Amino acid sequence: MDIDILSDAFFAALAAIGFSSISRLPLRAYPYCAAIAALGHSLRYLLMMRPVPGFHIFWASLVASFLIGLIAVMISSRTRTPAEAYFFPALLPMIPxxxxxxxxxxxxxxxxxxxxxxxxxxxxxxxxxxxxxxxxLIAMVTGATLPIFIFKKISFQATR
Structure with a gap:
């Protein structure tokens, strides 16, 4: 099962880098997008595949996208890049x-x-x-944008 999680994380990171490149993000954002996508997609995979009853894809996507949004908000204040630039490419590999x-x-x-x-x-x-x-899709959008509203002060300082 460990190799499944690692391959899931690798391919999610690879897809996020591809989506980052077509979004024309700065090169410094690529590793962050890849890491966020790998963490979020792996969390969704773990929640859905755990042995005693796994989450439905809806709930797993909601929790994983919340984590993606949370990490994106926390990183955005340090890198002076909007959180959306990080979580859009990270969410795209999770589209059902x-x-x-x-x-x-x-x-x-x-x-x-x-x-x-x-x-x-x-x-x-x-x-x-x-x-x-x-x-x-609604769960993913809701989960990713909630941290922006919860941590409004941090998220809006990223672009100042």
């Missing part, structure tokens, strides 16, 4: 792409199918996966 993919795939089957039973099954799949995807 498989839920979105399954939702759109099921919608395509709904459109192309005439059988009411098959339509009902795939419509249920589309709705279920779509709701989970949207709920996780």
């Amino acid at each position: 792409g498989m839920y979105a993919y399954r939702a759109f795939g099921a919608l395509a089957v709904c459109v192309l199918n005439d059988n009411p039973d098959t339509f009902g099954y795939y419509f249920y799949q589309a709705a279920s996966n779509g709701f989970v995807c949207m709920a996780v």
Whole structure:
């Protein structure tokens, strides 16, 4: 299990560096984005995969994104960079792409199918996966922005 956590952290950090580069962040921000993404994504992985009952992806994403936002706010005051510059690339690897993919795939089957039973099954799949995807995205945004409001004084001093 340790190798799974390390590989999860490595690939989340790699993705965060890629997202940082297309966001045109300064080079000094790359290691911070990578570290924040690795910590947040690994925490979500641990919360979802722990043996006695694991968190649902919604709750795990909320807790992990809160950690990402908290670390970003604390680092931003030292580096004089807005916290958003750190947590946007760190959150992007946590987007629930498989839920979105399954939702759109099921919608395509709904459109192309005439059988009411098959339509009902795939419509249920589309709705279920779509709701989970949207709920996780809302949890991620909420969790990451809460530290900005909780530590308003620290977060707004970063850009002064």
